[in-house]
Amino acid sequence: MKVDDVLPNLNNELKGTKTLNELENIIIKYLGRNGLIHDLLTKIKNIDISQRKEYGQKINNIKNSINQLIEQKKTELVNKKNEETTVDITLPGKRFPKGSLHVITIAIEEISKIFQKIGFIRMSYPEVDWDFFAFETLNMPRNHPARDDFETSFIDYPENKKWGKMVLTPHTSNGQVREMWRVGAPIRMINIAKCYRPNWDPTHTPMFFQFEGLCVDKGINITHLKGTLDYFAKEYFGPDCQTRLRPHHFQFTEPSFEMDITCTVCKGTGYLRTPEVPEVAAGTSGVLSKTKCKVCKSGWLELGGCGMVHPAVLKAGKIDPGIYTGWAFGFGIERVIMIKYGIEDIRYYYNGDIRFLEQF
């Protein structure tokens, strides 16, 4: 190509260039290792010496112009490329599988972590156990109502001379004496397991989950139980959550308490904020109405039972109640899920309905 044709040629070619890839080819053609400019420069040796300097300068000027033109074109193309891409970004992207965990699994993980942080280990004890661990060592007298057919599911199995009848554990407390036998004292344990009671109606399932905490050591008193449960409630339900203990009665604790937390719907006020729409009432806006909260009893929700470990239970666990004291609690996991996440349809928890399962 003649020297003077280079720039007009390039201009022509650039006019027809639509993509950055095409531009890349032009760059190679003109400026590449074996490109036009290189060609023209090698031809310098054919030029008369007196004109070489001028020739050289001319080629250099052309090269600079090429660079300039290409740079211009590049900017133009980049801008164009940036603008021309049109996709409906509201369309869904490529689909990846989305599975789910069971709500109970999610809660178990949350709860275990909360207690792990304060040094509680999670243990696992039998779900089918002897009367001895489920009742006898828990200070339940033989004729106690909890031990009868209406409150506990029994297994059709010969009674063991030493351990008594075989039962489906009605609570996680069968782990108490087993843990005492395993480690003695001190103890910091949580036990999360399936429990069973002969009760099946819209608000009860014959199988449910409990989580149980047990702490035994020298110098453990009520303030420690209060402190631990308050810590749990604030971690699980949120820092605004208030707690209280009320007197209650359980055979395996003395004193025994019922633990309450402030209602998550009315924020402990006992009254709804906007009476017509209960969902909105959960918010903090709106004025307190005269309508009583339908979820709680006067601002408080019952969480479950707890207390100081009964001396008879410590004794059964071969721990000297004169030296050691302890606290224990046992709460229903379904209950804390209901309170925290509002998933109240308990009958869906264990019937495998995919429309329930896949939501979590």
Added chain:
Amino acid sequence: MNIKITHNWLLEYLETDATPYEIQKYLSLCGPSIETIEKVGKDYVYDIEITSNRIDSASVFGISQECQAILPMFGKKAKLKYNPLEKWSFKNLNSKNYHRSILKIKTDPRLNPRFTAIVLSNIKIAPSPDFIKERLTLSGVKSINNVVDVSNYLMLTLGQPCHIFDYDKIFGSIMIVRESRKGEKLITLDEKIITLPGGDIVIEDGEGKLIDLCGIMGGLNSAVSEKTKNIVLFLQIYDKAKIRKTSMITGQRTVASSYFEKGLDPERVEPAFVYGLNLLEKFTGGKSSSPSYDIYPNPTRKKTIFLSISDVDRIIGVRISKEKIVHILTSLGFNYQLSDDRAKMVFEIPSYRQDDISIKEDLIEEIARVYGYHNLPNNLQPQTYIAQPKETEILFEYQTKIKYFLKHLGLNETMNYSMISKEMIENIGLTVNNHLSLSNSISEDIKYLRTEIFSSLIKNIRDNAGKKSQLRLFEIAKTYLPRDNDLPDEKLKLAVVVNTSFSELKGIVESLFKELNIENSQVKNGDHYLLAKNLQGEIVIDDIKLGIFGQLNPKYQVKNNLKNEIFLAEIDFTSLAEKAKIMPKYKSIHRYAVIKLDLTLETKKSYENIKTIAFKTSKMLQNIEFIDKFKDKLTLRFYFSSNIQNIIENQAKEELKKITLLIN
């Protein structure tokens, strides 16, 4: 149980400046929980939860006593106006009455530790006075007439149920308290025919008819009616376990039974009897016409408990003064006595608390609750290290990991009941014999403890028909394998079900093993009866079977009423967790070129077999990848390389040729 009483009724016994709402708030914190309070006219109705150990407080008097102890802790005035337990006693009875009526009584102290009765003559059935009608109505009790109302009014006032018979309907004036025989029948006041399970406490009259289902409901045949002239006021203590059993089995859950089954105080029968008689004479115009019968062979003995301040300190965690302790306990009816040992306090337990209070911790509870749990600080106990058994830790750790992994593969976690039905067991070819069963199952659907998870997953698939077309479920749960003379082996298992394809199921299983860095597992042909003959495998590590997977055998697909094929896998979870590794074995990165060659061939040999032969044949072979299978044509990708130098394509081709010869 819950009771309803009214504020004005309470004020009959209690002098206080606390408002009903203050009473609700303070009692709920320190005593019985007042769940709701409702203003009706000029009165307020309390709905109060009574815990099973405090049946003594399930009355107007019981609640006023709680008020007396609790309200002063909140700066409120509260004092009993008088103590009905002291006011009403046999000593007040006029024993000079002319006794023209008698009762012939036979009882058994084992069933009936205290028996009291008296006949009243010439009563006039009429409506009750307005204040009784109003109080009962507000308390949720229907007002009937002056006689029936007194029995309910008495129960709510003092917490002792009573029964009133029509004296003239008791044949021969004979009352025999005995245990029922199985199958005996009785019609109760609510006109229900009750067939007795046997061993129930009943009363038989002189002609052998049953006139009372004791502690639960009276018989219709001896009921007070409009025409009744003479009545028997009847207050008893019964064996609480028997009352509960009869009430549960017959389904007659009456208010009276909910009192009796908790165990009542025999000493309170006396004041209740005298107060009841007083009310009846006042409102019915009748006069007592028989001796007052009281058969009480083993009176309650007094009990005391020693307590020191340091005991209280140790459990509650804060120091409470001796004065406060004594004040709290005496206001609850405990008698403070001086002790020989100056360091200790002695308290006499009132008869109505003897079932509940037997050790010092019981007394400490009374002190702590009235002192107020809200007044105690929140403390965390000191940290201490407790070792968790490694195998327990691993089990929980991998449950979480595996659950998340399967979730991310797109599976949904399900949780089913541990109990299944006979039908579910038989539908997978097992028999109930090898299962533990519940002796008191409430439904045939949940009678047996499952020994596997497939039956539940099959049910999940069937129940979800029409809800979602593609289903991929998994469950990790204990199964219960019966053992001789021992608790069942609670084997933790992982099971998966998909209704999509065999290849998908196998892919899930393989990815899981890969994720867990289990490198030495092998797949062999399986022969499990529940799975399709040629579409199943077992996963084996060092000759130990970890699990099975495959298509459900068409026979069981039909048996379980499933329209389409489903694919199942079950893996022993404990072994899986044991074999799992946090990190895979590290291989140093290859320095030399790798040459990939594809091969399509027709062969009858299995993939596993081809792999074994190929690796044996070529030392340069690094990896084989399955690409595709179409009919009998199998496409594989071979990766060749040398550990010591770069190889050229022809060398690789040479290697592949050697392999091809052997696998064709």
